[in-house]
Amino acid sequence: MLSDFGQVLIFMIISIGFVAIAVISGKIVGPRFASKGKDSTYECGEDTVGDTWVRFNFRYYVVALIFIIFDVEIVFLFPWAVVFKEMGLLAFIEMTIFLFILIVGFIYAYAKGDLYWDKPQPIVPKLDRQIFKSEI
Amino acid sequence: MINFNDLKEIIPLIIIAASALISLLIAVYSKKSGMPVYVFSLLAVLAALIFTGLNVTKDVIIISEMLRINPYSNAFCMIALLSVFITFMASKDYLEKLGINFGEYYSILLFALFGMMTMIYANDMLTVFIGLETMSICFYVLTGLLRKRMKSNESAMKYFLLGAFMTGFLLYGMSLIYGATGYTNITKILATYTAIRTPMFLIGLALFMIGFFFKIGIFPFQMWIPDVYEGAPTVVSGMMSTAGKVAAVGTLIPVLITLNLVEYKMLFSILATLTMLYGNIVALSQSNLKRLLAYSSIASAGYIMVGITSMSDLSIKGIAFYLLAYVFMQLGAFIVVSVFENSTPDGKDFRNVTFDEYKGLAKRSPVLAIALTVFLLSLAGIPPFAGFWGKYYIFYAAIKSDLIWLSVIAILLSVISVYYYLKVIVYMWFKEPEGETSGEAVPVKALSYAAIMVSLAGTLLFGLYPDLFFTFFKFLIK
Amino acid sequence: MLELNYFLVLSALLFSIGVVGVLVRRNAMIIFMCIELMLNAINISLVAFSSFLGNDSGQIFVFFVLTVAAAEAAVGLAIVISLFRNKESLDIDKINILKW
Numbered sequence: 001m002l003s004d005f006g007q008v009l010i011f012m013i014i015s016i017g018f019v020a021i022a023v024i025s026g027k028i029v030g031p032r033f034a035s036k037g038k039d040s041t042y043e044c045g046e047d048t049v050g051d052t053w054v055r056f057n058f059r060y061y062v063v064a065l066i067f068i069i070f071d072v073e074i075v076f077l078f079p080w081a082v083v084f085k086e087m088g089l090l091a092f093i094e095m096t097i098f099l100f101i102l103i104v105g106f107i108y109a110y111a112k113g114d115l116y117w118d119k120p121q122p123i124v125p126k127l128d129r130q131i132f133k134s135e136i
Numbered sequence: 137m138i139n140f141n142d143l144k145e146i147i148p149l150i151i152i153a154a155s156a157l158i159s160l161l162i163a164v165y166s167k168k169s170g171m172p173v174y175v176f177s178l179l180a181v182l183a184a185l186i187f188t189g190l191n192v193t194k195d196v197i198i199i200s201e202m203l204r205i206n207p208y209s210n211a212f213c214m215i216a217l218l219s220v221f222i223t224f225m226a227s228k229d230y231l232e233k234l235g236i237n238f239g240e241y242y243s244i245l246l247f248a249l250f251g252m253m254t255m256i257y258a259n260d261m262l263t264v265f266i267g268l269e270t271m272s273i274c275f276y277v278l279t280g281l282l283r284k285r286m287k288s289n290e291s292a293m294k295y296f297l298l299g300a301f302m303t304g305f306l307l308y309g310m311s312l313i314y315g316a317t318g319y320t321n322i323t324k325i326l327a328t329y330t331a332i333r334t335p336m337f338l339i340g341l342a343l344f345m346i347g348f349f350f351k352i353g354i355f356p357f358q359m360w361i362p363d364v365y366e367g368a369p370t371v372v373s374g375m376m377s378t379a380g381k382v383a384a385v386g387t388l389i390p391v392l393i394t395l396n397l398v399e400y401k402m403l404f405s406i407l408a409t410l411t412m413l414y415g416n417i418v419a420l421s422q423s424n425l426k427r428l429l430a431y432s433s434i435a436s437a438g439y440i441m442v443g444i445t446s447m448s449d450l451s452i453k454g455i456a457f458y459l460l461a462y463v464f465m466q467l468g469a470f471i472v473v474s475v476f477e478n479s480t481p482d483g484k485d486f487r488n489v490t491f492d493e494y495k496g497l498a499k500r501s502p503v504l505a506i507a508l509t510v511f512l513l514s515l516a517g518i519p520p521f522a523g524f525w526g527k528y529y530i531f532y533a534a535i536k537s538d539l540i541w542l543s544v545i546a547i548l549l550s551v552i553s554v555y556y557y558l559k560v561i562v563y564m565w566f567k568e569p570e571g572e573t574s575g576e577a578v579p580v581k582a583l584s585y586a587a588i589m590v591s592l593a594g595t596l597l598f599g600l601y602p603d604l605f606f607t608f609f610k611f612l613i614k
Numbered sequence: 615m616l617e618l619n620y621f622l623v624l625s626a627l628l629f630s631i632g633v634v635g636v637l638v639r640r641n642a643m644i645i646f647m648c649i650e651l652m653l654n655a656i657n658i659s660l661v662a663f664s665s666f667l668g669n670d671s672g673q674i675f676v677f678f679v680l681t682v683a684a685a686e687a688a689v690g691l692a693i694v695i696s697l698f699r700n701k702e703s704l705d706i707d708k709i710n711i712l713k714w
Contacts, residue, residue, distance in 0.1 A: 005616075061691075061695070065688045068687065068688055069684065072680060072681050072684040073681075075677050075680060076681075079677075104157045105160075107164075108161065108164050111164040112164055261675075262674065262678060265675075265682070266678060266682070269685070269686070273686060273689050276693060277692075280696060284700075286700055289693070289696055289697045289700055289701070290709050292697075293642060293693055293694070296689070297636075297645055297646070297649075300646075300686055300690065301652075304632065304633075304649060304653060307656045307679065308629060308652075308656050308659070310675075311656050311659045311672075314660065314671070314672055315622075315659070315663040318667045320672075
């Protein structure tokens with residue numbers, strides 16, 4: 001009879017073997033033709049534009065922070081949802097208070113304008129010459 | 137299950153938590169003016185102070201045994217509230233001058249206060265942890281408030297990395313204690329006599345204490361204190377060195393004294409000696425008053441450690457009184473420094489405001505000089521002021537529990553401390569002012585003035601009538 | 615059933631890796647990640663204790679540790695960003711204005 005670790009070991013061997021066979025057989029069997037177009041970075045079929053190391057917009061950071069806070073709150077909501085029926089009204093009130101506290105944080109972020117995302121402002125070309133206008 | 141009657145007992149906590157949230161909203165909707173949020177948060181702290189003061193003699197365990205309200209926790213809590221109240225009074229003028237009078241400052245400080253109170257009232261390791269972290273995270277933010285200034289950034293970074301690192305140890309300790317006893321509830325842990333002397337429990341306890349020693353600033357974990365206090369905005373340093381210390385001490389001491397670890401007395405007394413030595417000796421070579429006060433904060437952590445070492449009921453009372461006196465004198469001194477710093481020309485970074493600039497302060501603005509003199513003499517432990525009685529009760533408790541050698545060392549070192557405090561006083565009173573600002577009075581706004589006066593009144597009042605404190609909390613000293 | 619000790623050893627090892635990382639590495643972000651590793655090592659030991667003692671308090675503790683770690687991460691990153699804007703470096707050996 002296998003011990004607990006033995007079972008884990010067999011499981012590991014099988015899973016590693018499965019992946020290894022798939023990768024190695026692909027290497028051996030599959031045909032390979034290198035070309036310049038194939039080696040270039042894939043960017044939706046277009047030619048790549050600019051450097052990879054660009055600065056991200058700072059807003060992503062703020063949004064990520066707000067996401068983290070509301071993401072972690074779920075950890076408290078799950079156990080609450082499980083025992084909600086037995087606990088009754090009291091649990092509901094408690095969770096309402098908890099969510100209210102979080103919502104205050106959300107209101108703060110909203111009022112500060114951290115969630116406001118600039119709409120793209122298309123640059124409309126300005127024409128000095130009147131001649132085209134009249135033609136239109 | 138929560139009993140609704142329990143909510144009545146934690147009104148101060150609810151007030152602080154609610155006002156922290158409300159002040160956040162006020163802050164964001166009353167755009168530029170910091171006035172509404174300032175008045176609101178000041179009133180909230182005052183209300184919490186009054187409500188705590190009304191029921192000081194309660195002794196109950198509430199909210200599923202999560203919180204314990206007794207005269208000791210109430211005393212520490214009121215001291216922390218008082219410290220934050222005085223800080224609030226002095227903050228507005230200082231922050232306005234630096235251009236960082238954000239409404240959020242008050243909200244964050246209220247959240248920190250909530251953390252401190254939770255921690256002091258805690259009767260469960262979970263509550264201790266949450267309170268401690270609420271407090272620490274707010275402190276990290278407050279330290280880095282001057283985000284344009286290198287020093288503030290740097291101190292926030294150092295404080296954050298070290299603080300989070302030490303939280304790891306604290307938490308590991310908690311997990312080991314939980315593993316050894318099977319409880320997270322402190323009352324239950326202390327009741328399990330069999331598990332309490334197992335190696336696992338003792339290692340856990342040691343790690344737990346390391347976490348708190350870091351916050352208090354006991355010897356091997358004191359390195360962050362001068363750097364952080366120098367870089368942080370001055371009123372914030374004052375608040376951290378008083379309220380933060382009160383909270384950490386108020387949480388740790390009842391636990392340690394109940395455990396009564398008599399066999400480790402030697403270890404504790406060595407730590408106490410080293411802390412006092414480090415604080416007092418390094419302070420001798422300082423030339424910046426803010427940094428000097430940081431070292432004196434380490435030295436006073438040493439005196440508190442003497443109190444912890446004696447492990448008696450008497451020593452809790454002594455420490456509580458010392459901390460009360462400490463709030464008035466240390467915070468008062470920091471506020472005077474903050475007012476003074478504001479009067480000097482504003483550079484790109486904090487300038488090092490050295491002792492030289494205090495020359496002739498007595499001629500320029502005598503009231504500030506008198507106040508600072510009283511605070512420094514009180515910190516040194518000169519009789520008519522509150523600091524003397526604080527040290528007196530702590531050393532008295534130490535002598536009562538046969539730690540005569542330790543109290544002799546403590547007294548000798550506090551005599552050394554007189555030297556560096558007197559140096560500042562001599563500079564203020566007996567030297568001629570020099571430099572471009574010489575002769576001008578230091579401008580003091582009304583609210584900062586009031587904060588200094590409150591601290592001065594406290595230092596004098598409790599110096600002349602120390603019994604007031606003990607009769608208020610019905611602590612018997614005999 | 616596996617023994618409790620395996621979990622404790624795993625947690626202690628991860629914790630030590632975190633501690634060594636904090637002490638050895640010089641980049642503030644990596645130090646920060648090592649601290650997170652320490653907290654997660656503690657979570658393992660709390661869950662293991664909770665499972666073997668048959669009481670839930672340890673697992674509840676883990677929830678709060680996770681939340682606090684998230685809050686700490688948020689504040690920590692903000693501090694890192696404000697430092698980076700002034701200093702353009704996260705090497706903690708270069709953070710040295712304040713001493714003695």
